[in-house]
Amino acid sequence: MSAFPETHRRRFLLGTGALGATALLSGCLANEPPQQQNQNAVATGGDNAAPGRHVTIGFSAPAADHGWLAAMTTNARDQAEQFPDVTLEATEGSSDVNQQIAQVETLINAQVDVLVLLPADGKALTAVARRAMRADIPVINVDRVFDSEDAYRCWIGGDNYGMGVNAAGYIAAELERRGVTDPVIAEIAGTDSLPLTQQRSAGFRDGLAEHGLEVTRRVAADFTAESGERETTNLLQAASRLDAVWNHDDDQGIGVLAAVESAGRDEFFLVGGAGSRQMMDRIKAGNSVVRATVLYNPSMCSSAISLARLLAQARGMADLAEHEIPRSITTYSAVVTRENVDQYLDVGFAS
Structure with missing residues (x-):
């Protein structure tokens, strides 16, 4: 990469x-x-x-x-x-x-x-990050934010809420292009106890509402291929028809697609999340249900x-024009489609 x-x-x-x-x-x-x-x-x-x-x-x-x-x-x-x-x-x-x-x-x-600290748990690592700052060692906090702003000099991370909004916007436009009315929209979330999952779901829900749409069916996995396959199997068994699916995470998407292919289902399109190279390759090939992925790069x-x-x-x-680096930077969750996938292949990661 x-x-x-x-x-x-x-x-x-x-x-x-x-x-x-x-x-x-x-x-x-x-x-x-x-x-x-x-x-x-x-x-x-x-x-x-x-x-x-x-x-x-x-x-x-x-x-x-x-x-x-x-x-x-x-x-x-x-x-x-x-x-x-x-x-x-x-x-x-x-x-x-x-x-x-x-x-x-x-x-x-x-x-x-x-x-540069990407904490396993932002709350738990706050005290040691603050200790570094007090020792005049500035901290760049990556993604999972510490509990206190005095624990870091600069935060850089992704836009979880924006991921959901952009996924919803793409799905709404694609459904309209296909002429689908009263769509059945499913969401395969990550770990529900995590704030990032809650933010992604909130953005997706709010984004769909802007287009008069809503999530019809929802399951939550655990950001692993195994949990993705298990929860998607349950989803497909419970829903005889789907029109669109948003999967929060391309790593768990490996299992999601395994369940889809095992069930022989292809009546819907799927939007991934994060931007793995495997999903980008599928998008470019255009021979699966995967039509887009929303970057969390x-x-x-x-x-x-x-x-x-x-x-x-x-x-x-x-x-x-500033003499110093910014206090915080939020990366943008671009939607990668077949039309622009070549632009983003170099940032795709291996699941």
Whole structure:
């Protein structure tokens, strides 16, 4: 999977905010005298690719027992290798909260310059992240947010609610294109106890409501292929007809599709979630029920490493007028379809 060293990819990963800031700055400069324009230009972040002082980045994430999590760690390592001025000190991934806390404490004691933390449990890791901040080791919090804002300098993560909204928007448009009235819409959620699942479901529900639609049938899996197959089998047995299905997670989607193919069902279309390469390949081939997937891309971990480097080097982002990196960045959940899949193949991860 690409580590996105090219400038245009970095700008894409860090969102459209940079473009907006640049446009706004250009508009403000247009009416200023040349001398003032030059002074303002100096205030921008500069060339982020230019080498800076050498920094050591500590990295900690859960065990890579899920395709998306494995891709997060892979992306972090690959991105760090793009910078000759970065040394990455990565701990062995662990989903045991106490073990991850101990690993982070080791990184703090080693006096790394900055920490990139994807917590197994944001609440449980808050105290040790705050300890790092008090030790003047800034923290980049990835995705699963800590309980307190003083536990991190910058948060970067996905838009769970936006995933649901965008999945709903695609489904509504496709149903209209197909001329389906009174549709049966199913949702295969992730683990219901997790806030991210609740947010995705809320976005999906609200997004459908905007089009006068609603979820007809819903099951919840556990983000694994096994649970996806089990719950989808139950869903298909209970529903003799389906028109559209949104599956929250492409890793559990392996099991979802196994159940669909075993049942011989193809009267509906399916939208995935996260953006695995396997789902993108199916979308491109156009020979299965999979018609789209909504990104929740592990490229955010590549961006987290880039942000950590800039933070440790006291630099801002080149496309922003600010001297410092932002406080938070929310990635965009683009909908990948057969029409645009080639644009996103390089960010697809292995389930």
